[in-house]
Amino acid sequence: MFDGIDDVDVEAVTVAFGTVDVVAKGRAAGAACPDCGRFSDRVHDCYQRRLKNLPLGGQILLQ
Template structure:
């Protein structure tokens, strides 16, 4: 079901009221600091992210991902704490998974605005018109930048 997220353990899956909730956490013992690259397994804190994913059948899917914050042990590193990355699953601060984001980008590029939002609602993706515009414009900008 979740292709390409081998570093994530699924703890529980529940289905109720048209929504599938997936509770997940990382399998990794630690992570590398994004600034200095030093590996750390000292957990500072954890928090939960709520990510929308592609629908399963006619049910929406929400991934409740527990993210740990680690302490960087390097004395000369300017970063004191950092969150573990989930590069295959999502990007930092995103509310959608990478799979859902790619689908929305394609819809936004093809239809944009209200038409894209209507089709997204029919497909069970549930994105508003401004999300469709942003997704389509982002994809256009990336394509234009690659052609230059």
């Protein structure tokens, strides 16, 4: 269902009241700073994202 996001572990999927909530975590051990390029393995931030309302895995979303 989640093709193309191999670097992410999907931890939970909940479907209720016309919404799909996905809890996912990146697998990368760290990343380079986009400004200075220095590598860090410390988590600097954690936040939620709201995805576009698009068909998922061939499923049609009814409104």
